[in-house]
Every structure is written in C-alpha cells, then in structure tokens.
Amino acid sequence: MCMNKDFNYKELVKKYYTELGIGEWKRLVKDPYHRLEFDTTMYFLKRYLPKMGLILDAGGGPGRYTIELAKLGYDVVLLDLTPKLLEIAKRQIRRAGVKHRVKQILEGSIDDLSMFSDEMFDAVLCLGGALSHILSKASRERAISEIIRVAKREAPIFVSVIGRLAVLISELVNFPQEIEIEDVFRRVRDTGDYYGGYGFAPCHFYLPEELEKSFRGKGVEILEIVGLEGLATLHRKELNRLHKKYPKAWRIWWETHLRTCTHPGAIGISEHILIICKKL
Template sequence: MSEQRVKTYYTGQVRKEWQRLVRDAYHHLEFETTLHFLEKYLPKRGCILDAGGGPGRYTIELAKRGYQVVLLDVTPANLEFAKRQIKRARVQNNVAEVAQGSIVDLSRFSSNSFDAVVCLGGPLSHVVDARKRARAVAELTRVAKNGAPFFASVMSRLSVLVVVLTLFPHEIELPQFKRLRDTGDIDGSTGFTSCHFFLPEELRETFCSKRLQVLEMVGLEGLGSNHRKEINQLAKDPKRWKVWRETHFQTCTHPTVVGISEHILIVSRKTKA
C-alpha cells in the first residue's frame, strides 16, 4: 500500500525530481555536499549501485566520472525519463543496467557484487515499515563487496518539525503532527507521500551492525537548513557565498548540525568479513 502510494507520488514528480538538486543554491548544496563525501570515500573505479536513483542525477554524474553504474528505482516513470537523460548525456556505455525494483528485495543482484552502493535523497525514508527498512539496509549491505562504501541520505525528523512550524503551523494541532513528532512517520494521506523521518541517533543505530562500520554523518543542507530564501540570496554575492560554503563544509559534520539538517547523509563501509 505504502509502496504503491510512493510510486504514484513520484510518477507525478519526475521532472520536478530531476530538477530538484539543481533548482537553486539551497538545493545545490545538498548535491555538492553529497558529491564531496562520495569523492572522499569512493574507490577510483568500479561498479556502483544507485539504489532509489530516481530520474538519474547521481547515476549520470557518476557515469561521467568513469564509474559503471546500475540504476535501480521503484518508479517506472523515473526510469523511462532517466534512460533518455543517460542518452542525452552520452554516458550509456557507463550505465550497465536501468532496473525497476525495490531496495527491500535486491535478490536480482548477487551478494558482494558492487564496489560501492549509494541510496540518496531519501529512498530509505520512503520505506515506512521499520522491519522492511532494516531489510533494505541488510540487502544494500549484502550486495556491496567487502570493504565497499555504502552512502545513504534520509530525511530528518527534527528538520521536518521546523518545516511544519514555519510553513504549516495550522497542522500543529492535528493528531498527525504528534504522530510525526513521536514516531517520525507520515502516512501520505496529505501533501507529501508516505515517509519516515529519522532522528540522527536512530539512523546511526539502523546502520550499526556486524557488517557495517559507520564512518561519518553529515548534514547536507547544514546550518542553512530551512533558510532557503536566505541561502539563495547569499549565493548571489560571490564573496559572501564563498565564506558561507567554507562555513558549511567546516560545520556540516557537527552532531548538532547533522540533527537539524533537512537531509542527513550516513557514510558507512561494509566490513571485510
């Protein structure tokens, strides 16, 4: 039910989703910061699974950098769009496969087959059932080679409470608000689709297992989270923007900043045995 709801939602959002990471300076910071940490930990070459890769923004970026990429997403409309963008970017030789499927069941892929796994922009947040979410993390870990990095970014619970405060204050009196505050879940009956918003410590616990070592957690929008207007205004002034970017990269791994950021990236590594 929840998976169907997510598919229906993203089927109606393909172009918006393609534009999301490049639409303005605020969103671009999520993209740049993610790429910064990918560059820090990715091997020089190899095959990467882009799980929940949507219309393919990261697939294309990674393919341009010379990696072989497999793009997997649950929403067919995203994949049709991605195939066209992959051709347009002339990177089809580096895209090994574009496949429809859910991160909860990766049985189509053998164990230990990818040099890195990325699951970015919230696919794990859209698996609302906690047991299925744990299964997805286990599957994404299984298909990574021993020693391979596994990057996932999710949506943050503390940040979404601020979103309600600033944009939808009338919703604070509804039962859904307390449910979101206390469980992190929204059922997708209003506005956004079914989603689980993570507390930072909960995300870390989800990734703490015998097979994964957590390397780093990052607030992707950082201190500027929920200050879209101010960030976009600042970005028009190159001198001020340079200093803010520096400030952002200096502070984005601070635990407080991680917690309040709209998207939280967790960087982990599959242990050797």
C-alpha cells in the same frame, strides 16, 4: 488514515513520484539551496569512492547521481521503484552521452535486491530519502541488510534519509496550520511515521541517532554522518540571496558548511542526513 495490513504505502510513493515526474529530475538543481544536498553529497562521494568500479544507485530515481558518476568514469546500475522516473533517467542518460557506462536500469524495491549477488558492487548509494519512503520498520531493516549484502568488502555505502527535526521546524516555519492536525503532527514528532495525504508521499523521518543505530552491528564501520543542508537548513531564501548577491560570502559559507556539516547540531536539524559506512 492508519497503517493496517491493507495500506499499500509503496503504491502511494510511486503515485507521488509519478506525478512529480520531471520535477524530481530538477529537484536537486533548482536553486543554490537545493544544490547544497547534491554538492555536499558529491563532495563526500568523491572523498570515499574508490578510483573506479561498479556502483549501485539504489532508489536513484531520475538518475542525477548515476549520470554524474558515469561522467566521472564509473560503471553504474540504477534501480528505482517508479517506472516514470526510470523513463526520465533513460532520456537524461542518453542526453548526457553516458549510456555505455550505465550497465542496467531496473525497476525494483530496495528491500529486495535478490537480482544482485552478494558482494557485487564497489560502492552502493541509496540517496535522497529512498529508505525513508519505506514505512515498515522490518522492511527498512531488510533494505539496509540488502544494501550491505550487495556491497563488496571494504566498499563504501552512502545512505541519505529525511531528518525528523527539520520536518518539525518546517511545520513551524512553512505550514503552521498543519500543526493543528494533531494526530499527524504528533505521530511524526513521536514516531517519525507519516502516512501521506498532506502533500507528500508516505515517509519515515529519521532522528540521527536512530539512523546510526540502524547501521550499528551490521558488519559495517560507520565513517561519517553528515547534515547535507547543515546550518542553512530551512533558510532557503537567505542562502539563495547569498549566492546571488554576495559571491565572496557564498564561498566563505560553503567553507563554513563543510566545516560544520558533521557537527551533531548541524546533523540533527538537516533536511537530509547522510550516513557513510564501509563494509567490513
């Protein structure tokens, strides 16, 4: 498969998440390993969000963060590419009793936020790799500009993407035979681009320095970069065992995770990398 002008990667992304459906709603809470992404993101959201205000959850899918933030008293606008996930979000928002806090649920793409005026939001989120699912570099740049444009001055911006080195390690650990699909493996290794077709939606996998560079000089101050799985990356079985059998060790690991997740080594290997900026 190659990337030519007829290659409609957004349709493939939509198809992937439509088929995943409720699986995407469960993803962040399916076990302690997956909760690391959610809990670490929430930890940093709580550190940098203003006390109240209107938040845009762009690429928010089935609405895990929308609902959690609505429960904390924020007003939220949820936008996503995949209508099926927005249907699930509507149900879960009703179920959670936070419908009054969710001001709009919109179908759209993060590279065109023209439905929102400049400086409309007190914080903007784009979490869990929505930005990674934009394959064209120019469109990713546009998405970043849009996310920054709709944030108020001083507002925090949180964007998490999928890390490239973790994908390479995952091939070694989980899918060694896929390394033999040389052109795909080498393209991911050398450019970060994956065109789909082997069990995941088209994606651009980021190196941390690439993520940082893409926000530099854009009218924001970079506050932190965080490896959301950190040192536990791709140690799912071991982390889940720690949680199940060793509660004291688990607490000490969480403390260790928070102390190390901003270390360049931990950021580099993480499956998800979060950048936190403040609009100037």
